[in-house]
Amino acid sequence: MNLRTRLRHGLVAIDLPLDDDQVGKLLDYLALLGKWGKRFNLTAITDPEKMLYYHLLDSLAIYHSVKSAGCALDVGSGAGLPGLPLAIAMPDSKWTLLDSNGKKTRFLQQALAHCNINNAAVVQSRVEDYHAAEPFDIIVSRAFAGLSSFVASVEHLWQSETRVLTMKTSLGSVEASALDSTRYLIEETRLQVPGISSNRSLVTLRQR
Helix, strand or coil, rough: CCHHHHHHHHHHHHCCCHHHHHHHHHHHHHHHHHHCCCCCCCCCCCCCHHHHHHHHHHCCCCCCHHCCEEEEEEEECCCCCCCCHHHCCCCCCCEEEEEHHHHHHHHHHHHHHHCCCCEEEECCHHHHHCCCCCCCCCEEEEECCCCCHHHHHHHHHHHCEEEEEEEEECCCCHHHEEECCCEEEEEEEECCCHHHHHCCCEEEECCC
């Protein structure tokens, strides 16, 4: 089974219908990531099939939780995960891919140009130093930091209607209890990602 077929099957499994152009862009991005991954220290996974599941489909598995967002921030975007695949899947949204590492932001610029993605922009900055011109509907991260550290780092960007989401293997009780429950509402959603048997979850936070 080739990568396109595997991707199509995975998209059906997560109930995400994409057109041929979007599928092509995802595969172009995957190929570029495979080519530049080691050189730029972007990913420890080098097998294309495994990258498809652990990077593309893992990122896209949160689509139904973020699909209503008009303006989104991906913190610590790294190789563009999850923001770049989601930008492809959500062409009417506007994404900011934020990372402090120059090599990684150069890769992201190349990826946007190579894949003809027009609804995302790359910013090189520490999140603590970043100030946006407009509020975000969602702020998302994937393996960026512990929950309390992540919340502290984005607090200056957090508006009353903003949802903050982080992708994790699971949310431990100690990690959850470190947040002030009088200030934040926390919801954990288990994710079923095709090709991945280990635990995956999405933690969503709102301000009370």
